[in-house]
Amino acid sequence: xxxxxxxxxxxxxxxxxxxxxxxxxxxxxxxxxxxxxxxxxxxxxxxxxxxxxxxxxxxxxxxxxxxxxxxxxxxxxxxxxxxxxxxxxxxxxxxxxxxxxxxxxxx
Numbered sequence: 001x002x003x004x005x006x007x008x009x010x011x012x013x014x015x016x017x018x019x020x021x022x023x024x025x026x027x028x029x030x031x032x033x034x035x036x037x038x039x040x041x042x043x044x045x046x047x048x049x050x051x052x053x054x055x056x057x058x059x060x061x062x063x064x065x066x067x068x069x070x071x072x073x074x075x076x077x078x079x080x081x082x083x084x085x086x087x088x089x090x091x092x093x094x095x096x097x098x099x100x101x102x103x104x105x106x107x
Contacts, residue, residue: 002028002036011036013053017067017085019045021060033085055104057081058094065105 002009017029021042028036040048046056056062063083070082079093079101093101 002038004036013049016064018061018063018083018087019054020062020087029085029087031085051104055101057097057101058092061087061091063091068105071105 002011011028011030015030015032017031019038019042020027020029026038026041026045028038030036038045042056042060042062045062046054049062053066054062054064063081067083067085068081069084072080072082074080074092077095077098079098081091081093083091
């Protein structure tokens with residue numbers, strides 16, 4: 001559930017491309033490239049989402065498998081992700097999560 005003004009609106013999990021944090025505020029990014037504030041932390045969302053479909057790649061992003069359209073090896077043993085819808089900045093899998101992430105994507 002997200003809140004817009006005084007209304008609570010349900011967002012189905014399958015409509016979520018990824019979750020991210022910006023200025024200590026947690027957001028949902030939908031496939032339609034809409035962004036909504038969500039009143040859960042990423043840690044809470046991580047426990048609420050299906051780990052077969054969502055993975056916490058770093059401190060500020062939880063991504064759905066289908067949102068990843070490209071992966072590039074980056075110096076310093078990190079992976080750079082291309083997401084759909086696009087994120088305004090480059091998105092990286094943190095170094096300590098790379099091995100687990102590779103297992104998650106089946107590589």
